[in-house]
Amino acid sequence: xxQATVYIDTAALQYNLNRVKQLAPNAKVVSxxxxxxxxxxxxxxxxxxxxxxAFGVACLEEALxxxxxxxxxxITLIEGVFSSDEMAQVLEKDIEVVIHxxxxxxWLREYKDQYIAKNLKVWVKLNSGMNRLGFKVPEIIEVINxxxxxxxxxxxxxxxxxxxxxxxxxxxxQKNQFLQVKAACEPVMGSCCNSxxxxxxxxxxxDFVRPxxxxxxxxxxxxxxxxxxxxxxxxxxxxxxIALNHIQAGESVGYGSTFTAETEMDIAIVxxxxxxxxxxxxxxxxxxxxxGTLTCVIGRVAMDMIAIDVTGINAPxxxxxxxxxxxxxxxxxxxxxxxxxxxxxxxxxxxxxxKKI
Ligand SMILES: Cc1ncc(COP(=O)(O)O)c(C=O)c1O
Numbered sequence: 001x002x003q004a005t006v007y008i009d010t011a012a013l014q015y016n017l018n019r020v021k022q023l024a025p026n027a028k029v030v031s032x033x034x035x036x037x038x039x040x041x042x043x044x045x046x047x048x049x050x051x052x053x054a055f056g057v058a059c060l061e062e063a064l065x066x067x068x069x070x071x072x073x074x075i076t077l078i079e080g081v082f083s084s085d086e087m088a089q090v091l092e093k094d095i096e097v098v099i100h101x102x103x104x105x106x107w108l109r110e111y112k113d114q115y116i117a118k119n120l121k122v123w124v125k126l127n128s129g130m131n132r133l134g135f136k137v138p139e140i141i142e143v144i145n146x147x148x149x150x151x152x153x154x155x156x157x158x159x160x161x162x163x164x165x166x167x168x169x170x171x172x173x174q175k176n177q178f179l180q181v182k183a184a185c186e187p188v189m190g191s192c193c194n195s196x197x198x199x200x201x202x203x204x205x206x207d208f209v210r211p212x213x214x215x216x217x218x219x220x221x222x223x224x225x226x227x228x229x230x231x232x233x234x235x236x237x238x239x240x241x242i243a244l245n246h247i248q249a250g251e252s253v254g255y256g257s258t259f260t261a262e263t264e265m266d267i268a269i270v271x272x273x274x275x276x277x278x279x280x281x282x283x284x285x286x287x288x289x290x291x292g293t294l295t296c297v298i299g300r301v302a303m304d305m306i307a308i309d310v311t312g313i314n315a316p317x318x319x320x321x322x323x324x325x326x327x328x329x330x331x332x333x334x335x336x337x338x339x340x341x342x343x344x345x346x347x348x349x350x351x352x353x354x355k356k357i
Contacts, residue, residue: 002271003238003239003240003271003320003353004237004238004239004272004276004351004352005238005239005352005353006041006235006236006237006348006352006353006354006355007235007236007237007325007355007356008040008041008044008045008234008235008354008355009232009233009235009236009357010044010047010048010234010356010357011048012217012233012234013040013045013049013215013217014049014051015231015232016214016215016216016217016232016234017031017051017052017211017215019214019231020198020209020211020214020215023198023199023202023205024193024198024205027205027207027208027209028208028209029052029054029208029209029211030052030053030054030055030056030074030076030191030209030210030211031049031052031054031055031211031215032055032056032057032078032210032211032212032215033045033046033049033055033057033066034056034058034059034062034078034212035058035346036346037216038212038213038215038216038342038345038346039235039277039346039347039348040216040234040235040345042062042066042069043069044356046069049215050071052073053073054073054074054075054076054208055071055073055075055076056075056076056078056210056212057075057077058078058079059077059079059082060077060081060082060086060089060090060095063075063077063090063093063095064089064093067093072094074096074120074121075093075095076095076096076097076098076123077090077095077097077098078098078123079098079100079133080097080098080099080100080104081097081104081107083107084106084107084110087107087108088111091111091114091115091118091120094118094120095120096120096121096122097122097123098123098124098125098157099122099123099124099125099143100125100133100134100135101135108152109150112150112151116150116151116152119153120153121153121154121155121189122147122153122154122155123154123155124140124144124147124154124155124156125157125159126140126156126157126158126177126178126181127140128158128173128174128177128178129161129170129173129174129177130159130161130170130174132159133159134158137177137180138184140156140181141181141184141185144156144181144185144188145184145185148185148188153189154185154189155188155189155190155191155207155208156178156181156182156188156189156190156191157190157191157192158174158177158178158191158192159194160174160196160197161174163194163196163197163200163201163220164196164220164221164222175201175204178190178192178204182206189206189207190207190208191206191207191208191209191210192204193205193206193209193210193211194210194211194212194213194220195211195212195214195215195220196221198211198214199214199220199229212342213341214229214231216233216235216345217231217232217233217234217235218231218233218329218331218341218342218345219231222335225329225331226329226331232326233326233329233330235324236324236325236326237272237278237323237324237325237348237352238321238322238323238325239270239271239272239320239321239323240271240317240318240319240320240321241268241310241315241316241317241318241319242269242270242271242305242317243268243269243317244267244268244269244310244315244316244317245266245267245269246264246265246266246267247261247264247265247267248261248264249261249262249263249264252299253267253298253307254298254299254300254302254307255299255300255302256299256300257299258299258300259298259307265309265311266309266310266311266312266313267298267307267308267309267310267311268307268308268310268315268319269306269307270288270305270306270321271304271305272304272305272306272321273301273302273303273304273305273306274301274302274303275303275304275349275351276304276348276349276351276352277344277347277349277351277352278301278306278323279301279337279339279344280300280301281337281338282297282301282336282337283336283337283338284335284336284337284338285297285336286333286336286337287328287332288306288308288321288322288323288328289321289322289325289327289328290308290310290313290315290319290321290322292327293313294327294328295309295310295313296308308321324344329341330344
C-alpha cells in the first residue's frame with residue numbers, strides 16, 4: 001500500500017492552545033477551524049481542542065459539521081450568512097453570525113426575537129482599512145448602538161491586514177479606529193486578534209482572541225520560526241522511498257529533464273507528489289528530511305513522485321521521508337515554494353492516509 005501519510009499530533013494541538021491561553025489569559029479563545037481545520041482534519045482537531053471556548057468557521061456548512069460531531073461550544077460564522085434562509089438554520093443550531101453589510105443586518109432583524117432569546121452574540125465587523133468586509137467609521141457606531149438598543153448583545157470585530165509586520169502604518173490606523181469605535185459603543189465586547197496579533201499586542205486581546213495558524217504549529221511571521229515562538233508543529237507529512245537509482249554525470253532526472261547530475265550520484269524516488277498536496281513549483285531549492293538529515297529534492301515534482309539526492313546517506317527502500325513536520329518545517333517548504341505555510345496546509349489533498357498520534 002502507498003504510504004503517503006499525514007500524522008496529526010493532537011498533544012501538540014493542545015499544547016499550542018495552551019500557549020494561546022498563556023498569551024491571552026483574560027480572553028476567551030475562538031479556535032479557527034475553518035477550511036477543515038487548516039487542512040488538518042476537523043474531526044480530530046475538534047476533539048483535541050475541546051477546552052476551547054468557541055470555534056470560528058467561514059460558512060454554515062462548516063458550522064453544521066461541528067454540530068453534527070456533537071460539539072456544543074459557540075460557533076462564529078466569520079463571513080456571516082449568505083442569504084436570509086441561512087438565518088433559520090443558524091438559529092436552529094445556535095450559531096453566531098458576523099454582520100458586515102446592510103443586507104445581513106436586515107436578515108438578522110427578520111429573526112430578531114429568536115436570536116435574542118437564544119442569547120447569541122452578534123459580531124459586527126469594522127472595516128478599518130483592510131477593505132474586505134465590514135462597516136466603516138462612523139456607520140458602524142450607529143449600527144452597533146442601534147443593535148444594542150434593540151436588545152442584541154454585540155461584539156465589535158476587526159481583522160488586521162498586516163499583523164505580521166512591525167512597521168506597516170495601517171496597523172496604527174486599524175488599532176486607533178477599533179479603539180475609537182469601542183469607546184463610542186461601550187459597553188461592547190471586542191475581538192481583533194489573530195495569531196500574529198496575539199503575540200504582538202496583548203493589550204488588544206479584549207474579550208475574544210481568534211487564533212488560527214498558531215494552533216497548528218506554523219508561524220504567522222515570515223521572520224520568526226515556530227521554535228522561536230514556542231509552538232509545536234501539529235502536522236507531519238511523510239512518504240516512503242519506492243525506488244533507488246545510481247546515475248552518472250550528465251544524466252537527467254524527471255519530467256522536463258530539468259535536473260542534470262554533475263557527478264555520479266544516488267537518487268531515491270519517493271511516492272509523493274502534487275496529487276497529495278505537495279507543491280510542484282519551487283523557485284528556491286527545496287529539501288526533505290531523512291531521520292533529521294536534510295537532503296535536496298531534485299528535478300520536477302510530479303503528481304505522484306519526487307526524486308531526492310541520497311548520495312552518501314543510508315536510505316534503503318521503504319525509508320520514511322519527512323516532507324514537512326518537526327525537522328523540515330512547513331514554513332520552510334512554503335518559503336522555498338514562494339508561499340506561506342497556511343496555503344500548503346489548507347491544500348492538502350484527500351489522498352494521503354491520515355493518522356492521529
Ligand atoms: C476573521 C479572522 N480571524 C482570525 C483568523 C485567524 O488568523 P490566523 O490564522 O492568522 O491566526 C482568520 C484567518 O484567516 C480570520 O479570517
